[in-house]
Amino acid sequence: xxxxxxxxxxxxxxxxxxxxxxxxxxxxxxxxxxxxxxxxxxxxxxxxxxxxxxxxxxxxxxxxxxxxxxxxxxxxxxxxxxxxxxxxxxxxxxxxxxxxxxxxxxxxxxxxxxxxxxxxxxxxxxxxxxxxxxxxxxxxxxxxxxxxxxxxxxxxxxxxxxxxxxxxxxxxxxxxxxxxxxxxxxxxxxxxxxxxxxxxxxxxxxxxxxxxxxxxxxxxxxxxxxxxxxxxxxxxxxxxxxxxxxxxxxxxxxxxxxxxxxxxxxxxxxxxxxxxxxxxxxxxxxxxxxxxxxxxxxxxxxxxxxxxxxxxxxxxxxxxxxxxxxxxxx
Amino acid sequence: xxxxxxxxxxxxxxxxxxxxxxxxxxxxxxxxxxxxxxxxxxxxxxxxxxxxxxxxxxxxxxxxxxxxxxxxxxxxxxxxxxxxxxxxxxxxxxxxxxxxxxxxxxxxxxxxxxxxxxxxxxxxxxxxxxxxxxxxxxxxxxxxxxxxxxxxxxxxxxxxxxxxxxxxxxxxxxxxxxxxxxxxxxxxxxxxxxxxxxxxxxxxxxxxxxxxxxxxxxxxxxxxxxxxxxxxxxxxxxxxxxxxxxxxxxxxxxxxxxxxxxxxxxxxxxxxxxxxxxxxxxxxxxxxxxxxxxxxxxxxxxxxxxxxxxxxxxxxxxxxxxxxxxxxxx
Numbered sequence: 154x155x156x157x158x159x160x161x162x163x164x165x166x167x168x169x170x171x172x173x174x175x176x177x178x179x180x181x182x183x184x185x186x187x188x189x190x191x192x193x194x195x196x197x198x199x200x201x202x203x204x205x206x207x208x209x210x211x212x213x214x215x216x217x218x219x220x221x222x223x224x225x226x227x228x229x230x231x232x233x234x235x236x237x238x239x240x241x242x243x244x245x246x247x248x249x250x251x252x253x254x255x256x257x258x259x260x261x262x263x264x265x266x267x268x269x270x271x272x273x274x275x276x277x278x279x280x281x282x283x284x285x286x287x288x289x290x291x292x293x294x295x296x297x298x299x300x301x302x303x304x305x306x307x308x309x310x311x312x313x314x315x316x317x318x319x320x321x322x323x324x325x326x327x328x329x330x331x332x333x334x335x336x337x338x339x340x341x342x343x344x345x346x347x348x349x350x351x352x353x354x355x356x357x358x359x360x361x362x363x364x365x366x367x368x369x370x371x372x373x374x375x376x377x378x379x380x381x382x383x384x385x386x387x388x389x390x391x392x393x394x395x396x397x398x399x400x401x402x403x404x405x406x407x408x409x410x411x412x413x414x415x416x417x418x419x420x421x422x423x424x425x426x427x428x429x430x431x432x433x434x435x436x437x438x439x440x441x442x443x444x445x446x447x448x449x450x451x452x453x454x455x456x457x458x459x460x461x462x463x464x465x466x467x468x469x470x471x472x473x474x475x476x477x478x479x480x481x482x483x
Numbered sequence: 484x485x486x487x488x489x490x491x492x493x494x495x496x497x498x499x500x501x502x503x504x505x506x507x508x509x510x511x512x513x514x515x516x517x518x519x520x521x522x523x524x525x526x527x528x529x530x531x532x533x534x535x536x537x538x539x540x541x542x543x544x545x546x547x548x549x550x551x552x553x554x555x556x557x558x559x560x561x562x563x564x565x566x567x568x569x570x571x572x573x574x575x576x577x578x579x580x581x582x583x584x585x586x587x588x589x590x591x592x593x594x595x596x597x598x599x600x601x602x603x604x605x606x607x608x609x610x611x612x613x614x615x616x617x618x619x620x621x622x623x624x625x626x627x628x629x630x631x632x633x634x635x636x637x638x639x640x641x642x643x644x645x646x647x648x649x650x651x652x653x654x655x656x657x658x659x660x661x662x663x664x665x666x667x668x669x670x671x672x673x674x675x676x677x678x679x680x681x682x683x684x685x686x687x688x689x690x691x692x693x694x695x696x697x698x699x700x701x702x703x704x705x706x707x708x709x710x711x712x713x714x715x716x717x718x719x720x721x722x723x724x725x726x727x728x729x730x731x732x733x734x735x736x737x738x739x740x741x742x743x744x745x746x747x748x749x750x751x752x753x754x755x756x757x758x759x760x761x762x763x764x765x766x767x768x769x770x771x772x773x774x775x776x777x778x779x780x781x782x783x784x785x786x787x788x789x790x791x792x793x794x795x796x797x798x799x800x801x802x803x804x805x806x807x808x809x810x811x812x813x
Contacts, residue, residue: 232680291650294679297639299646309627316629320621321720349624350562390651 156213157455158221158246159447161257162187162200164275169203170444171211171218174457176466179213182206188227189236196227197240204244221246222451224257224443229293250454254443255280255290261446262405262439264464266453269391269434271384271423274408275357276303279387283395291387291394301383304360304410310376311362312355316345318372327370331362360410367418374418380410381422388423389430398431407439412473445471486543487785488551488576489777491587492517492530494605499533500774501541501548504787506796509543512536518557519566526557527570534574551576552781554587554773559623580784584773585610585620591776592735592769594794596783599721599764601714601753604738605687606633609717613725621717621724631713634690634740640706641692642685646675648702657700661692690740697748704748710740711752718753719760728761737769742803775801 155174160167167187171180182203189196200223208215223241227233228251237251255278259270269281277300278293292300315332317323319341329341335358338344347353363373388404391397404427406412411419416438424436445467452459485504490497497517501510512533519526530553538544553571557563558581567581585608589600599611607630608623622630645662647653649671659671665688668674677683693703718734721727734757736742741749746768754766775797782789 230676230679232676291652297643297685298675298679299643299650299652313627313629320629321724322621322629322716345628346560346562349560349628355627386652394651 155219155455155457156211156217157448157451158204158207158218159257159444159449159451160187160200160204160221160223160225161254161442161444161447162196162223162225162227163254164188164191164226167196167199167203168442168444169200169207170442170448170471171207171213172448172466172470174452174463176448176463176470178466178470180207180210182208182210187225189225189233189240190227193236193240196225200241201244215245216247218246219248220451220455221249222257222447222454223249223251224254224447224450225251226254228253229290248455250450252450253280253290255293256282256288257443257446257450258407258439259405259446260449260453261441261443262407262437263403264459265402267397267400268402268405269388269397269427270405270407270439271388271411272408273303273380273384273406273410273419275305276300277384277387277408279384279391281388281391281395281397283397284400287395289391289394291390300387302380302410303408304357307363307376307380307410308355308357308359311359311373314372314376315341319345323372326372327366328362328373331365332359335359335362361414364414364418367415377414377418378422381419382426384411384419385423385426388427392427392430392434397434399433400431401433402431403435403437405437405439407443412438412440440472441467442471442473485549485785485787486541486547487778487781488534488537488548489587489774489779489781490517490530490534490551490553490555491584491772491774491777492526492553492555492557493584494518494521494556497526497529497533498772498774499530499537500772500778500801501537501543502778502797502800504782504793506778506793506800508796508800510537510540512538512540517555519555519563519570520557523566523570526555530571531574545575546577548576549578550781550785551579552587552777552784553579553581554584554777554780555581556584558583559620578785580780582780583610583620585623586612586618587773587776587780588737588769589735589776590779590783591771591773592737592767593733594789595732597727597730598732598735599718599727599757600735600737600769601718601741602738603633603710603714603736603740603749605635606630607714607717607738609714609721611718611721611725611727613727614730617725619721619724621720630717632710632740633738634687637693637706637710637740638685638687638689641689641703644702644706645671649675653702656702657696658692658703661695662689665689665692691744694744694748697745707744707748708752711749712756714741714749715753715756718757722757722760722764727764729763730761731763732761733765733767735767735769737773742768770802771797772801772803 184199184203514529
């Protein structure tokens with residue numbers, strides 16, 4: 154039997170999964186941060202720990218793995234790969250490769266090799282591959298480098314909207330009650346001074362409050378609309394630069410803001426733009442753990458023709474259960 | 484003869500001036516940062532140094548000063564005053580007070596006690612006082628706490644616009660050539676990776692590039708328009724909260740972005756809003772060093788009726804010479 158290892162290394166957690174050639178999951182391992190940008194040794198240790206736990210659960214050894222695929226947050230540029238290549242090589246998997254976590258997200262969300270993935274978790278990112286195998290990433294480096302949004306920034310926007318309404322720079326917002334409640338203050342003045350006195354910043358959990366009041370609050374809706382517009386713009390840029398305008402492919406929506414937030418306040422603004430850029434594309438919310446994409450890529454690289462049965466097994470064993478999804482965590 | 488000391492303590496420099504009762508400047512002293520939020524001991528030392536230099540130049544001693552007024556960046560809230568009161572008291576001026584630098588900016592810019600001042604330097608701020616002496620500050624604590632803009636943030640917007648145009652998230656912009664030139668790169672790809680590799684951030688001097696291309700670049704104009712809209716919104720909030728809608732007063736424009744930048748790209752967006760909020764108000768660009776406002780407040784507090792001659796002398800001795808103004812520095 155042939156076995157594969159797929160790793161999804163994110164900013165807050167790393168998930169390793171081992172499957173056989175039919176996509177049945179034989180073992181899982183979970184650990185902490187797998188993003189080397191947040192600590193090289195930490196990421197190294199966490200990836201090893203997650204992989205070894207998964208192997209042990211499967212009753213397998215490293216040499217049993219036909220191909221190991223590492224999909225890592227922070228594997229963005231050549232400078233990153235220069236750190237990651239020796240680190241991963243030292244883990245001892247004969248055949249392996251490293252890709253950005255956007256790449257496994259795309260592969261997990263579509264059954265064809267070409268497509269576009271939009272990630273909106275703690276930050277945002279966009280990646281695409283066309284039918285010729287050309288790739289492009291637009292985003293992932295924060296506001297100053299062109300992005301807008303993700304949970305960390307949306308939380309700031311929610312907090313800021315409450316401050317501005319209190320000051321009279323904006324109209325009153327239904328966010329006020331929820332933000333005060335979540336922050337544990339009786340009124341905005343106390344919260345404003347409390348945050349300044351203690352050097353506190355809006356916790357990223359505030360992002361979900363936007364969805365909670367969106368049905369009755371124009372400010373929350375406008376922040377979420379801006380998020381959708383920005384994601385749509387990134388996807389359109391990828392579509393045009395990779396000449397995918399006439400292609401038929403999927404735009405995969407990933408990350409907690411897109412998979413857990415109420416889609417109606419964000420997705421239509423993405424959809425309008427990507428449909429205009431590529432009328433034959435279709436939006437699809439990621440329903441599998443991105444680690445499934447790492448397994449699929451491992452199979453692709455191993456020369457396996459991935460059959461329907463594999464997708465079905467992965468969907469049974471690695472589908473995202475709502476209760477397991479943490480808000481605004483990559 | 485009666486003598487006054489006025490101090491303008493900013494984030495990058497502190498200016499102390501000594502005048503007689505007619506507003507003639509007898510001595511000046513300049514030193515570094517006078518904002519205690521950036522270092523309590525440093526601000527203490529710099530304020531003393533600037534004041535002593537000014538006194539020495541005037542041939543006066545501390546006891547000759549009838550009233551000393553300290554206008555300080557960072558004197559925003561009670562928590563700040565708890566630090567500043569003992570610090571300034573220990574400097575040994577029998578009669579003195581401390582106000583926020585917004586307050587001296589307003590006093591320097593208008594001949595009446597009520598009015599509104601908008602500051603757009605490295606950050607933004609807004610302060611007003613109505614005819615009854617009620618005061619309000621809206622802003623001054625950065626984006627998350629409700630502000631937008633100032634040189635530091637405008638510089639980021641300029642840099643970001645270039646990145647987004649290169650990626651295809653925005654249309655091409657004339658900012659590209661100027662930003663590349665200022666940053667010392669041949670192309671955007673090299674700049675993007677260079678900034679990421681070296682952890683560099685857009686230097687605040689990029690803000691002035693917006694004005695340099697505004698006549699031919701829609702992106703630069705839209706960033707400056709947003710700045711104007713935001714400042715107008717802050718001023719309108721102050722006007723409404725202080726019930727100044729029917730009053731006749733001046734809205735003083737201060738800070739390098741407003742005093743040095745080409746007004747046509749920012750000021751109309753302020754003007755439209757403040758005129759709507761208070762039809763009898765008038766916009767006026769600050770033409771005096773804010774330290775002049777500290778002197779005027781010192782005279783006010785000393786019970787002096789400030790005559791036209793005083794304003795004329797201050798305008799002769801403390802008007803802002805364009806060559807002395809540094810870009811985007813408070």
